Amino acid sequence: MPVARPRLLLTPPTRRLALALLTAVTVAAGALAAPAASAAQAEPLGPTVTRTDQPPTGYSVTFRYQAPDTVQQVHIYGDWWYSDPANIPCQDCGDARPPAEWQPGDVAATPWHTQAMQKGADGVWTFTTPLPAGTFRYAFTHDCTNELATGCTLHDDPANRWQIQPQYPGAPGAVRSTIYVPESRKFPTYDTGYQAPVARMGTLESRRYTSPLSTNPRGVHDIVVYTPYGYDPNRATPYPTLYLSHGGGDHSTAWTMQGVAHLILENAIQDGVVQPMVIVSTDFNGLPGGNEGYVNELRNNVFPFVEENYNVSARPEDRAFAGFSAGGSRAYTIMYNHTSLFGYHAAWSAGGPNATQAQIDRMKAVAGGIMIGTGLQDRLGNIADASQRNAAALRAAGVELDEFNVPGVHTWHVWRPLLNHYLRTLVFRATTTGLDVEAEPAGASHNTKVTATATLATVSTSVADPSGKVDFYTGDTYLGSAPIIGGIARLKTVVHGPLDTPVVARYEGDRLFNGSQSAAVDAR
Template identity: 70%
Template sequence: MLAIAGLVSASALASAASAAPAAHAGSLGPKVIQTNQAPTGYSVTFRYQAPLDVQAVHIYGDWFYSRPEAVTCQDCGDGRPPAQWQPGDVPATPWRILPLAKGADGIWTITVPLPSGTFRYAFTHDCASPLATGCVLHDDPANPWEVQPQYPGAPGAVRSRVYVPNSKKFPTYDNAYQAPVKAARAGTLESRRYTSPLSTNPAGVHDIVVYLPHGYNPSRATPYPTLYLSHGSGDNSIAWTMQGVAQHILENAIKDRVVQPMVIVSTDFNGLPGGNQGYANELRNNIIPFVEQNYRVSPRAEDRAFGGFSAGGSRAFTILYDNTDLFAYHAAWSWGGPAATPAQIDRMKAVTGGIHIGTGLQDRLGNIAENSQLRVAALRAAGVEVAEYNVNGVHTWDVWRQMLDNYLRNVAFRATTTSLEVDTAPAGQSSNVKVTAIAAVGAVTTGGASPSGRADFYVGDVHLGSAPVRGGVARLHKTVRDGLDGPVVARYRGDKLFNGSQSSPEDAAG
């Protein structure tokens, strides 16, 4: 087992070694500055040391903006730099380069005003393309990703990232859910390699990144639930933790006490034959067995969730439609999805956890925004329950981080079931009856916590009363005038960790 928090890539070390003269390490890298000035209230100063023979250095970052209505096609929009950010903007593509200035000390510097959020960036040397087309991207040696690509030729350029808070004076986006938590609350990341007879690159083995929550206990009595994530085209297994900051999103939800601790597995679909179904086979035959053999996670499908975006969203639909049994919770983001067959509809109706589908509303790549909404409408019309979550945005990580946060806080591992028993007895010599209604409320996922809160009891639209849920049971004792005139239904309200549920109507016995 290799814990890799804090590793520096060989390429980063080589880049630092070739730069001269050496600068003090503390003077390099990004510095987040609270300016309390328009337009965003914050800026970031980047200080970078390039090799002596470099004549020009630019920074390449995902911080260009557009009004949503201006995004009429893929890569269309205003394309304004961060200094021109406006309220209501969405992060848009394509990225462009911004020039750094070389100081008397030989250090290249730029200060960029930025709204709140997580930003990726890299440096170019003597790049003439405004979009950095054909230029080599260099990560920041003073601020490298904690996990580097795990095999030679892994897709995705090496970059660095920085988080910017939201300004109270000049509020931009509520992205606090992406902020790194204090070390005392942080979990760990592990780079793992497992045997994969299906893999062609690397041959015979494949890679995942595993996140273990703070306080992970390999001997815990209750096994942890597991969230499996897929990247999109052009990325690999490090994407969800390095670019998507899935670990920070989860840790903030845990801090807010709306999510239970879980293990996250970030997968890699590159080098696996068979397309979407080949990836599903890899999950079933290799990834899930490896994780369940090496970590204290549950082997139950009810305790597993999946999510993927873009090309990973395409795989998510294949898993949802044709490999439904692998997971109780499914999420497909930024992908329209094919039409479902009657057999696929029946499988989705039987999902015990939940289904989450969403997109950026300005995602014009292959008309994803429209197709995703049409797919949800079709599934609902067929009787499939879907939690839909759409936001302003294009085909970018800004959207996918929001998707994951909403999935964790509203769907994944939150499902409950409610069953009901009802008894009646005469109340003296009158026509009134004593009603005893006992609702059993249980979690679909066995993550360690139990549902709490209250359950309400109804006859039709008439509210009989409510009772607290204690030890998974809510008991209502009530005398009803002239008796019950229909079946009773129990409705669990839900709490911070669990969603509500409703029992089937039950006629009274007795």
């Protein structure tokens, strides 16, 4: 990807951020004045992010685009229209306010609109707008009179085109240019630092594998694979794998191009809250058989290819799945009917069918965890209400799950934070706590000597071990705590009187692993 040439003097931290961006941007301090451009030094094409320290967002972006000379008018078509969440009674409804009118509490709403660009004396079309923090998509239209760009051809930004393009003709998804804007301390908007570009990146690649099931392309199919920074193909401990599904109208590039899943992962790794993992972004287009056909593709073709070509584990406990919208429907099919393929499941922005008792029983046995989430203003098929009703029904049936919903509609501004939550709170973080209790009389007194030994283990394969401490209880009585050393926490104590209630060990968790507790052990 091209890196923008700096136009302003940058401080070292800002320079590092600018060089790390995957989009062609320059982040500049608004207090610094740009030197006058000489005739020999043309302004760069592509987007430039500038810190303005001005309301409403503290940042602005200038887009410079070279259209053919025959084009009479260029509009920019961007993912940055806003609404008060209380004013979204239906999908594609809302206040439709441009970024210049952004207000605190707004959610990014649909539909997108076009905004006119201006042609300069140099023949380059420009447009400047304030933008809040986050990742945005945009494209350009030529001589398009429709405000929603309906029926108009969308053109990528050639100075900022996504690095991986579809491998087959007719692949869906027309907007393949993105921009990231940091948050202003003076005018805070959204906490989206977890999406920020990072200096140390792994490898992003598109792979084609043999697929007897695929009808488009026939006999082969595509995935996008991200191996994290520092990935070691010879590491003794294989990596866990996160499999992602896009929604309708997208394909295998969606989760990294639009969803910036690889950046969300690297930020979480950098924060020390997840272990490195491989991401596989799949493509359900051209696969017959609907949801079940997609499951067959995973089982028969995708898993074998990934496990043969990358140093990843073949254990189900070391696989996680997540999908949104149409991919969320596939997530429910996997979660309900093919539960044992994955240790972790997530279904987002999808209503979900009612579960049978057999499906509920399978979900209760999930080794890792289940997440359900949606945008709270998602009115597409009344998804917001349906998702929350289904989560409540599953909980009432005894299924443990993590429900996490965020303000927003049916957009990537919802799915990015859902993925971030999934990574930081659930994926490959599950533990088990075993307990052995020995009790014997404490001499002539009627007290009891108790030795409680808790054994901590990770559900998923990991190069790290759980750390911290384990708390021990008998009934509601706290017996004490013991540090975890080599996966073991051992407490020796004296209970006044007989040990007449079972002992339970509770692990509180650490930055990488979630807590767990033992079954009650009665040592009488």
